[in-house]
Amino acid sequence: MLSVNGLRTRYGRIEVLHGIDLEVHSGEIVTLVGANGAGKTTLLRCLSGIQPVTEGTIHFRGDNITTAPSYARVKQGLVQAPEGRQIFTNLSVEENLRLGAYQYRDARVDKDLQEAFALFPILREKRNLPAGGLSGGQQQMLAIARALMGRPMCLLLDEPSLGLAPILVDQILETVKSLKELDVTVFVVEQNAFAALSIADRGYVMETGQILMAAPANDLLADDRVREAYLGV
Amino acid sequence: MSEFLQFVFSGLTVGAVYALVALGFTIIYNASSVVNFAQGEFVMLGGMATVFIFDAGVPIWGAAALAILLTATIGILLNKLAIEPARGASVVNLIIITIGASIFLRGLAQIVFDKQIHRFPAFSGDTPFNIAGATLLPQSIWVLFGAAAVFIGLYAFFTRTLMGKAVLATANNRLAARLVGINTNFIMALSFALSAAVGATAGVLVTPITLTSYDIGVMLALKGFAAAMLGGMGNPFGALVGGLLIGLIEATTAGYLSSDYKDAAAFIVILLTLFVMPQGLFGQKSMERV
Numbered sequence: 473m474l475s476v477n478g479l480r481t482r483y484g485r486i487e488v489l490h491g492i493d494l495e496v497h498s499g500e501i502v503t504l505v506g507a508n509g510a511g512k513t514t515l516l517r518c519l520s521g522i523q524p525v526t527e528g529t530i531h532f533r534g535d536n537i538t539t540a541p542s543y544a545r546v547k548q549g550l551v552q553a554p555e556g557r558q559i560f561t562n563l564s565v566e567e568n569l570r571l572g573a574y575q576y577r578d579a580r581v582d583k584d585l586q587e588a589f590a591l592f593p594i595l596r597e598k599r600n601l602p603a604g605g606l607s608g609g610q611q612q613m614l615a616i617a618r619a620l621m622g623r624p625m626c627l628l629l630d631e632p633s634l635g636l637a638p639i640l641v642d643q644i645l646e647t648v649k650s651l652k653e654l655d656v657t658v659f660v661v662e663q664n665a666f667a668a669l670s671i672a673d674r675g676y677v678m679e680t681g682q683i684l685m686a687a688p689a690n691d692l693l694a695d696d697r698v699r700e701a702y703l704g705v
Numbered sequence: 706m707s708e709f710l711q712f713v714f715s716g717l718t719v720g721a722v723y724a725l726v727a728l729g730f731t732i733i734y735n736a737s738s739v740v741n742f743a744q745g746e747f748v749m750l751g752g753m754a755t756v757f758i759f760d761a762g763v764p765i766w767g768a769a770a771l772a773i774l775l776t777a778t779i780g781i782l783l784n785k786l787a788i789e790p791a792r793g794a795s796v797v798n799l800i801i802i803t804i805g806a807s808i809f810l811r812g813l814a815q816i817v818f819d820k821q822i823h824r825f826p827a828f829s830g831d832t833p834f835n836i837a838g839a840t841l842l843p844q845s846i847w848v849l850f851g852a853a854a855v856f857i858g859l860y861a862f863f864t865r866t867l868m869g870k871a872v873l874a875t876a877n878n879r880l881a882a883r884l885v886g887i888n889t890n891f892i893m894a895l896s897f898a899l900s901a902a903v904g905a906t907a908g909v910l911v912t913p914i915t916l917t918s919y920d921i922g923v924m925l926a927l928k929g930f931a932a933a934m935l936g937g938m939g940n941p942f943g944a945l946v947g948g949l950l951i952g953l954i955e956a957t958t959a960g961y962l963s964s965d966y967k968d969a970a971a972f973i974v975i976l977l978t979l980f981v982m983p984q985g986l987f988g989q990k991s992m993e994r995v
């Protein structure tokens with residue numbers, strides 16, 4: 473579904489991704505773990521067409537999308553819920569969700585809106601309130617729901633648990649896990665490695681702009697080096 | 706009393722024009738944080754282009770429509786050739802770019818058109834209405850209703866259409882806008898086109914009253930800027946109220962003091978606003994952003 477080959481990128485003269493290779497197959501949940509500053513967000517920015525790629529390729533569902541504009545990638549089904557939620561604080565919750573489906577004007581938008589409300593009932597309650605007034609957890613739900621409105625084949629999630637209370641972390645990750653039933657492939661980036669690996673099929677470990685390890689999630693959870701470096705055990 | 710009413714009529718008429726200029730500032734400011742000082746040139750282009758297209762034999766409505774379209778196209782070009790390539794530049798640099806663009810457009814108008822003062826006939830003749838001893842030109846009514854129509858149209862666009870909301874979304878969070886699949890370059894172009902069209906509409910409406918020439922944009926931009934500052938930069942209601950207030954202040958200053966002080970009034974308002982309430986009358990953090 474998603475295939476990255478030898479991807480490099482730089483901020484100014486400083487290269488931060490030094491040749492990333494990774495694959496996400498249809499129907500999988502894949503987790504990328506790595507310390508703060510490893511380059512996880514930068515990789516997702518490249519995947520969504522926000523950050524230009526200096527070398528290497530990105531293929532999505534067979535198409536080379538390395539230089540495609542971000543709106544074209546969304547249309548093809550590669551949708552991101554970014555780090556820090558990035559909701560439209562001045563607009564209402566419902567407006568945020570409808571803008572998630574910006575490229576679609578058909579009847580399915582209303583149906584998807586109801587499904588989003590079913591997934592996160594609190595959003596239905598607050599649908600007409602400005603999104604800026606939501607709590608951190610609610611904003612994260614809104615960010616995920618907004619991305620789902622974009623009809624993702626593959627959903628990119630950047631640190632969905634960042635800044636949330638442990639109980640909310642579990643709730644959000646359970647929801648992510650349940651997306652499998654909706655046939656959504658998920659690529660999730662996390663510093664919170666244990667929780668994120670425990671819902672994943674496979675995982676990658678990234679350090680200073682390079683992939684160090686690629687293995688089934690259970691193997692990573694059992695690996696001594698991973699446990700020491702990222703799981704704090 | 707009839708004298709005061711007369712000042713109110715003329716104040717509201719020019720005030721409506723200032724409000725449209727301020728609205729043009731607001732649209733671009735909200736989409737890009739740029740204060741576009743070429744806004745006055747859009748008004749000039751609207752009026753001047755209508756004059757020349759009308760003189761070439763096109764009926765007045767056709768001439769006005771073409772002039773507005775032409776100005777909108779120039780707005781798009783301004784964004785494409787001057788603002789977009791400077792993405793990432795500081796706001797101050799972007800403002801200097803727009804000042805450069807305004808000088809360029811004035812020069813261009815001198816060459817393409819001329820340096821004369823022009824007008825075209827008022828839409829509904831020049832016979833004034835007599836109201837309680839004061840006179841009101843039919844064209845003033847066109848200006849007031851035209852400005853109201855533009856305001857209502859923009860309000861509906863921004864609050865009732867998904868594309869209008871996409872403009873607000875782009876202004877609110879450009880990264881998020883791109884991630885939901887909004888083509889933000891298109892939205893920027895659209896904002897400049899809308900802003901230019903609003904300015905040109907003001908030019909079309911007011912030229913039969915105030916006349917036009919290649920250099921009217923400078924003063925209009927300053928008055929419109931004063932209006933936007935007074936109302937609160939970025940707030941469309943502020944733009945409307947600020948514009949009408951500046952018009953009224955100007956008309957009463959000219960009437961009761963001397964028309965020599967007319968232009969000074971706008972500058973005094975800018976200074977007072979900056980010193981006393983830099984947020985303007987309607988603040989910056991309003992939910993009803995256009």
Ligand SMILES: Nc1ncnc2c1ncn2[C@@H]1O[C@H](COP(=O)(O)OP(=O)(O)O)[C@@H](O)[C@H]1O
Binds near residue numbers: 512514
């Ligand atoms: N906009 C930027 N300009 C310059 N350097 C940046 C920028 N964003 C991130 N970086 C640098 O790139 C590296 C990777 O950052 P990031 O992708 O945010 O890591 P992560 O998401 O894994 O925490 C870091 O060293 C960071 O300082």
Ligand SMILES: [Mg+2]
Binds near residue numbers: 512555
């Ligand atoms: Mg990050």
